[in-house]
Amino acid sequence: MSGPVMPKADAATMKRREEIVADMRVIVPGEGVVDAANEMRVFESDGLTAYRQLPLVVVLPETTRQVARILKYCNERNIRVVPRGSGTSLSGGALPLEDAVLLVMSRFNRILDIDLANRAVVAQPGVTNLGITHAVEQEGFYYAPDPSSQIACSIGGNVAENSGGVHCLKYGLTTNNILGVEMVLINGDIVRLGGKHLDAEGYDLLGLMTGSEGLLGVVTEVTVRVLKKPETARAMLIGFPSSEAAGQCVADIIGAGIIPGGMEMMDRPAIHAAEDFVHAGYPLDVEALLIVELDGPQAEVDHLIGRVEKIAGDNGATTSRVSHSDEERAAFWAGRKAAFPAVGRISPDYYCMDGTIPRKELPRVLAGMRELSEKYGLRVANVFHAGDGNLHPLILYDANEPGELERAEDFGADILRLCVKVGGVLTGEHGVGVEKRDLMPEMFTEDDLNQQIRVKCAFDPNHLLNPGKVFPQLHRCAELGRMHIHRGRVPFPELERF
């Protein structure tokens, strides 16, 4: 099986494995250390299941003090550490390394404080995204960012990936909805960034931590902002004869100054897969389907539905339905929310990509994707966060067919190159991880990358936290600036890189 080239295992660490395991048992007594190969198997991959690797040892701490002791211990002995939440990353961010401690945060699973007067909830990082909403929904509140994985993914993982979801068009991504974190640095120091207050002085270190993919520190507590549930929410299902028409409709809705609570698009293969799976009532005779949700006061929602219907009609919509109850609205969303597993039913394997493009480039990118689909001989189904221009092409392949995984990977890389070419970016919400690591030079210059690595060096000079992720080369911080990489062409091939 192909896979990303990862940093070479450190021989000294591998030799000391038994001693390290014993020391971890002292720091985390009880059942918090797992070292038997068959028991570590469940941790060998994350949501990017094509890649697997057993870790050195799995450690499940319960307290911030334990996390601090583990990191200090590892830092002093040059041992690598891979943080992990629920392991749903689609970019391989939590992929273990054979010489690294896998630091699993799932036992940090308590809500610590609900402070509705400040619209804040303080949670441990292993609490699931949906768990936060569950904690406050009786009072009419909710946590807005809603990744499709929200039933399983952890709020700590959300911070590390700056995760998004259907409602982020209107309410923002994780970075717009967290107020503070407690985190542990690789040397064991415990620091707090932000809090319940709305702003903090100095550099925006909270912003820096959000989306840092486990490379800068381990999050041990998160303070999020919760919102009052809107008075009304209604969803519309709008069908179009082409993806281009649907894309134009999206642009016209935003251009008219309307920001829906959510605006998602599915193409024909995704519509059919979802309808066969959950029977959401989707029209099957359209090429593209928009789900548009309007939320707010009843009168405003009713008014906006009329305006969206008019814009859709002007763009040639062939079908339009509006939900009349919460049950019907949930049914409209059910197909979209189940789109990934639905596609899993029509293909043995699929590879989910995550590029973001300027909305107006949608027709060009879709046409390019069709050409690439023919070139690689693989089908692709598309679901998008249309309002944000965030694409999720699902490339269908069969890992048991020799060469298909490699073709799917090459196809995916070409899609992301296309996104960058039209002015977009490599990732919208799934992170770089190992998946897009080697494509970073497509988007960033050598100077850009060096500057980002200098930030990493300020937090973790020995590259012990999640190495092999995000950055396409191994730097000693001291020699930064001496290695020149242009568009992936590396001048000193004898230096270790991955």
Ligand SMILES: Cc1cc2nc3c(=O)[nH]c(=O)nc-3n(C[C@H](O)[C@H](O)[C@H](O)COP(=O)(O)OP(=O)(O)OC[C@H]3O[C@@H](n4cnc5c(N)ncnc54)[C@H](O)[C@@H]3O)c2cc1C
């Ligand atoms: C079916 C499915 C649907 C998905 N839909 C969406 C979606 O709609 N939107 C979206 O944004 N994502 C989506 N994802 C991706 C994934 O759920 C998110 O990236 C999520 O935030 C990962 O959380 P996790 O707890 O599983 O983190 P993990 O997968 O365990 O880790 C992810 C990264 O975060 C780091 N990390 C985890 N916890 C910590 C911590 N406490 N401190 C420091 N670093 C940490 C890890 O090192 C790793 O780099 C989906 C995944 C699946 C499988």
